Amino acid sequence: MERNKTGIRRKILVFFVMVILMIGILIGRLVYLMIFCSDYYTQKAVDLHQRERDIKAARGRILDVNGQVLASNTSVCTISVIHNQIQDPEGVIAMLVKELDIPEEKIRKRVEKVTSIERIKSNVDKETGDRILAYGMSGVKVDEDYKRVYPYGSLASKVLGFTGGDNQGIIGLEVKYDDVLQGTNGKILTVTDARGIEVDKEGEVRKEPVSGYDLYISMDYNIQAFCEQEAEKAFIQKQADSVSIIVMNPQNGELLAMADYPEFDLNQPFALTKDAGSIQGTDSEMEQLNNMWRNHCVSDTYEPGSTFKVITAAAALECGAVKLEDQFSCPGFIMVEDRKIRCAKTTGHGAETFVQGIENSCNPVFITVGLRIGSERFYKYFDQFGLFSKTNIDLPGEAATIMHSLDHIGQVELATISFGQSFQITPIQLVTTVSSLINGGNRVTPHFGVRTADESGNTVETFSYETKKEICSEQTSETMRYLLEKVVSEGGGKNCKIEGYEIGGKTATSQTLPRSEHKYIASFLGFAPADNPQVLVLVIIRNPQGVYYGGTICAPVAKTVFENILPYLDIEKQSVESSETDEQSR
Amino acid sequence: MKKKTTSRKGERQSRDGRPKEIKYFDYNLLFIIIFLICFGLVMLYSTSSYTAASKFGDAAFYLKKQVMAMMIGFVFMFMLASIPYTFWKQFAVLAYAASVALCGAVIVAGRNYNGSQRWLQIGPISFQPSEFAKIAMIVFLAAFIERIPKQIAKFSAIIKVLAIIAPVLIIIAISNLSTAIIVAGIAVCMMFVASPKYSHFVALALLGIGAVAVFIMIESYRLDRIKAWLHPETAGDDGFQTLQGLYAIGSGGLFGKGLGQSIQKMGFVPEAQNDMIFTIICEELGLFGGICVILLFLLMIWRMMIIANNAKDLFGALLVVGIMSHIALQVILNIAVVTNTIPNTGVTLPFISYGGTSIMFLMAEMGLALSVSKGIRLQNIEG
Numbered sequence: 020m021e022r023n024k025t026g027i028r029r030k031i032l033v034f035f036v037m038v039i040l041m042i043g044i045l046i047g048r049l050v051y052l053m054i055f056c057s058d059y060y061t062q063k064a065v066d067l068h069q070r071e072r073d074i075k076a077a078r079g080r081i082l083d084v085n086g087q088v089l090a091s092n093t094s095v096c097t098i099s100v101i102h103n104q105i106q107d108p109e110g111v112i113a114m115l116v117k118e119l120d121i122p123e124e125k126i127r128k129r130v131e132k133v134t135s136i137e138r139i140k141s142n143v144d145k146e147t148g149d150r151i152l153a154y155g156m157s158g159v160k161v162d163e164d165y166k167r168v169y170p171y172g173s174l175a176s177k178v179l180g181f182t183g184g185d186n187q188g189i190i191g192l193e194v195k196y197d198d199v200l201q202g203t204n205g206k207i208l209t210v211t212d213a214r215g216i217e218v219d220k221e222g223e224v225r226k227e228p229v230s231g232y233d234l235y236i237s238m239d240y241n242i243q244a245f246c247e248q249e250a251e252k253a254f255i256q257k258q259a260d261s262v263s264i265i266v267m268n269p270q271n272g273e274l275l276a277m278a279d280y281p282e283f284d285l286n287q288p289f290a291l292t293k294d295a296g297s298i299q300g301t302d303s304e305m306e307q308l309n310n311m312w313r314n315h316c317v318s319d320t321y322e323p324g325s326t327f328k329v330i331t332a333a334a335a336l337e338c339g340a341v342k343l344e345d346q347f348s349c350p351g352f353i354m355v356e357d358r359k360i361r362c363a364k365t366t367g368h369g370a371e372t373f374v375q376g377i378e379n380s381c382n383p384v385f386i387t388v389g390l391r392i393g394s395e396r397f398y399k400y401f402d403q404f405g406l407f408s409k410t411n412i413d414l415p416g417e418a419a420t421i422m423h424s425l426d427h428i429g430q431v432e433l434a435t436i437s438f439g440q441s442f443q444i445t446p447i448q449l450v451t452t453v454s455s456l457i458n459g460g461n462r463v464t465p466h467f468g469v470r471t472a473d474e475s476g477n478t479v480e481t482f483s484y485e486t487k488k489e490i491c492s493e494q495t496s497e498t499m500r501y502l503l504e505k506v507v508s509e510g511g512g513k514n515c516k517i518e519g520y521e522i523g524g525k526t527a528t529s530q531t532l533p534r535s536e537h538k539y540i541a542s543f544l545g546f547a548p549a550d551n552p553q554v555l556v557l558v559i560i561r562n563p564q565g566v567y568y569g570g571t572i573c574a575p576v577a578k579t580v581f582e583n584i585l586p587y588l589d590i591e592k593q594s595v596e597s598s599e600t601d602e603q604s605r
Numbered sequence: 606m607k608k609k610t611t612s613r614k615g616e617r618q619s620r621d622g623r624p625k626e627i628k629y630f631d632y633n634l635l636f637i638i639i640f641l642i643c644f645g646l647v648m649l650y651s652t653s654s655y656t657a658a659s660k661f662g663d664a665a666f667y668l669k670k671q672v673m674a675m676m677i678g679f680v681f682m683f684m685l686a687s688i689p690y691t692f693w694k695q696f697a698v699l700a701y702a703a704s705v706a707l708c709g710a711v712i713v714a715g716r717n718y719n720g721s722q723r724w725l726q727i728g729p730i731s732f733q734p735s736e737f738a739k740i741a742m743i744v745f746l747a748a749f750i751e752r753i754p755k756q757i758a759k760f761s762a763i764i765k766v767l768a769i770i771a772p773v774l775i776i777i778a779i780s781n782l783s784t785a786i787i788v789a790g791i792a793v794c795m796m797f798v799a800s801p802k803y804s805h806f807v808a809l810a811l812l813g814i815g816a817v818a819v820f821i822m823i824e825s826y827r828l829d830r831i832k833a834w835l836h837p838e839t840a841g842d843d844g845f846q847t848l849q850g851l852y853a854i855g856s857g858g859l860f861g862k863g864l865g866q867s868i869q870k871m872g873f874v875p876e877a878q879n880d881m882i883f884t885i886i887c888e889e890l891g892l893f894g895g896i897c898v899i900l901l902f903l904l905m906i907w908r909m910m911i912i913a914n915n916a917k918d919l920f921g922a923l924l925v926v927g928i929m930s931h932i933a934l935q936v937i938l939n940i941a942v943v944t945n946t947i948p949n950t951g952v953t954l955p956f957i958s959y960g961g962t963s964i965m966f967l968m969a970e971m972g973l974a975l976s977v978s979k980g981i982r983l984q985n986i987e988g
Contacts, residue, residue, distance in 0.1 A: 212873075
């Protein structure tokens with residue numbers, strides 16, 4: 020027995036030593052994990068425990084050329100409930116029903132839903148949020164947030180655009196300048212448990228948000244408001260589908276106004292206006308909204324009609340295909356191959372010079388000139404004038420020019436192109452190209468954005484835009500200014516004549532496709548002063564009822580605009596002699 | 606210092622007039638048990654309070670149940686400590702039969718909890734028969750091996766013993782494989798101590814490794830567990846618990862985040878108060894705290910080694926060896942699992958993990974060990 024016992028003792032000792040060995044290995048493993056892998060696992064654990072909550076950055080404002088605020092922010096609140104933290108669900112429901120004016124069953128459903136966090140309502144005004152916070156009910160969360168506000172409601176709605184729930188621009192300048200306006204969101208890092216509930220005792224790490232920069236644009240609130248008012252008047256008077264008015268500085272491409280009536284309320288961009296709704300009765304709501312938001316000046320192409328004769332004339336002058344004193348004869352139509360193309364005046368203009376041809380907007384004259392230029396040269400000038408590329412305006416959704424390819428341009432196509440038919444461009448393309456032809460031949464980039472500034476108004480960045488020099492000669496440009504001044508003083512644009520000012524311009528009346536519907540787009544493009552253009556105006560009335568001639572219905576609108584904005588822009592009246600010339604020509 | 610305490614006690618006993626029959630009681634072990642249990646309760650509360658509060662609305666939900674079980678356990682412990690351990694020898698066969706019966710009953714009428722059928726409901730009390738089986742098999746094996754001290758030197762006797770306990774192992778394994786492995790481990794340890802041979806056990810170990818390999822091959826889900834063990838980060842659900850445990854251990858660092866400061870216990874480590882409690886100890890008390898706990902267990906095992914060495918008979922020695930191997934196996938397996946040293950298998954950390962049945966029977970075992978310590982004659986004390 021004794022020997023047996025010593026044997027057992029030795030075996031117990033061996034057993035104990037083996038236990039110590041194994042425990043030694045485990046301690047080694049523990050040391051490895053807790054000293055050498057500590058950083059790795061700590062980081063992993065922190066990543067797992069920390070939840071990020073964004074603190075929204077205030078979006079930069081949009082201000083007009085005079086510092087008038089066109090878009091800014093107000094503080095709003097988002098109300099949410101955290102299911103697990105609610106102690107008195109009935110109280111919470113009753114309180115939320117009272118404060119938020121939402122039906123009880125809706126709130127009850129959200130409060131009783133088992134989720135980590137449930138949003139009840141966003142865009143609650145600050146006072147309501149503060150009141151809800153004052154109840155001090157556990158499980159109810161009030162997060163401060165910003166909401167975009169547009170003080171002038173529908174003013175320049177299609178230009179400014181609006182933002183969505185995540186502070187991102189949806190249309191207009193809000194999209195184009197999203198990255199400068201947006202700012203950088205801040206962050207709150209909180210520690211949460213496995214269900215995502217914040218652990219209070221752990222505190223939080225804050226990273227403050229950086230506000231977005233303010234955007235200063237070239238738009239002038241007063242001009243914009245006036246143009247919208249005029250557009251609305253014409254819209255009602257002519258029962259049109261829409262009316263667009265663009266006001267641009269042809270020297271540098273700065274846009275002073277871009278009205279596209281009907282506008283919509285930027286503070287309620289998802290509410291269909293009755294005008295937008297009535298046009299597209301059968302479309303889905305989203306399509307209707309898209310139609311309502313559509314900026315026709317930029318996103319829609321149309322056949323420019325006679326305003327395009329400016330481009331034909333410039334191309335012809337540039338290549339020497341025509342001289343001002345060249346003689347033409349108009350019998351009221353012209354034969355191109357087997358087609359008889361009519362002039363607007365069916366009785367014909369008779370014998371006329373090129374100057375008179377443009378004054379009369381005579382189709383046979385321009386067809387003849389167009390055929391003289393020839394399709395290849397014509398095409399080359401289109402390219403040189405920049406018609407084939409987009410204008411690169413700082414607005415989203417710009418449509419491209421729709422033009423025949425060179426090999427498809429026969430004599431008939433060439434003839435129709437010459438007076439602005441059978442192809443399509445956007446209004447902004449027309450405005451930009453004509454501006455470039457009359458400003459001495461510099462292709463400008465149309466734009467609104469001028470500079471960005473921080474909260475205290477210090478300029479952060481001044482935008483510069485590309486100018487393509489010498490798209491036509493100075494000589495041609497001067498001749499064009501002279502010709503277009505003649506159109507207003509002596510020809511079809513006489514309805515835009517303003518005493519004391521030399522105005523250049525061109526009218527147009529184009530029939531939309533299909534021709535059988537007899538729908539028209541009337542337009543007038545004018546600029547002043549004619550010898551040194553400072554402001555260019557394009558008025559487009561789509562589908563006017565009754566009289567549809569651009570010279571009759573658009574030119575007076577442009578005239579009113581000029582009459583008001585020229586003095587406003589401190590563009591002084593011309594010298595006495597020129598006003599005398601005016602008198603004589605009348 | 607321990608020697609001093611015992612010898613002083615010895616002197617006082619000697620003044621009672623019976624110098625040859627000096628009574629011994631291992632207070633060191635008792636203090637270690639009490640300390641471990643109190644520490645366990647603190648850690649259980651720290652680990653479980655957050656989830657208990659959100660799940661049951663009572664932060665002390667698990668603590669209360671554990672304290673109840675612990676109090677019953679204390680009664681068991683003192684009862685068993687005061688009854689001479691030889692009393693139980695006669696119930697060896699009954700213990701075997703009861704193990705078979707109870708573990709069999711759990712298969713037929715067990716209560717399902719957390720997806721495994723391990724509990725037996727008797728009136729308001731539910732308990733895990735497999736925990737009872739551990740102590741019962743220790744008593745049975747101690748009594749059985751004591752009767753064949755010479756034969757155990759033969760390999761055939763070892764096989765015979767294993768064959769005898771095989772039915773119990775199989776019945777336990779059906780509902781709780783980990784416990785079956787531990788019971789088998791205890792049996793092997795007891796036989797290892799009783800046998801003078803080493804080679805048999807090397808052979809047995811090789812056999813065991815082979816069996817485990819085959820075992821893994823036949824069931825594909827076990828292969829997944831191996832994959833989860835090797836690459837817990839890419840194993841998805843299988844590796845989730847292990848990975849969360851590693852995050853807890855690793856983020857503890859040298860001295861931990863402080864008592865009660867664990868974040869992993871907030872639902873990240875699943876059922877943190879059970880098998881994974883050691884990970885939270887490491888997170889809160891750091892490497893220092895983790896090693897202290899391990900050393901505390903080592904101290905306990907060392908005390909039991911002293912008792913086993915000095916037990917007055919083979920039955921007592923084997924009884925204590927069984928108990929100490931039980932503790933050692935569970936501690937080693939549990940810590941090996943949570944540190945991802947071995948593939949995941951559900952083993953609780955004795956005295957600390959939540960589990961009423963476990964703590965009650967553990968304390969009963971401690972009572973047995975203390976009872977054995979009482980039989981020691983002081984002169985014979987040997988380390």
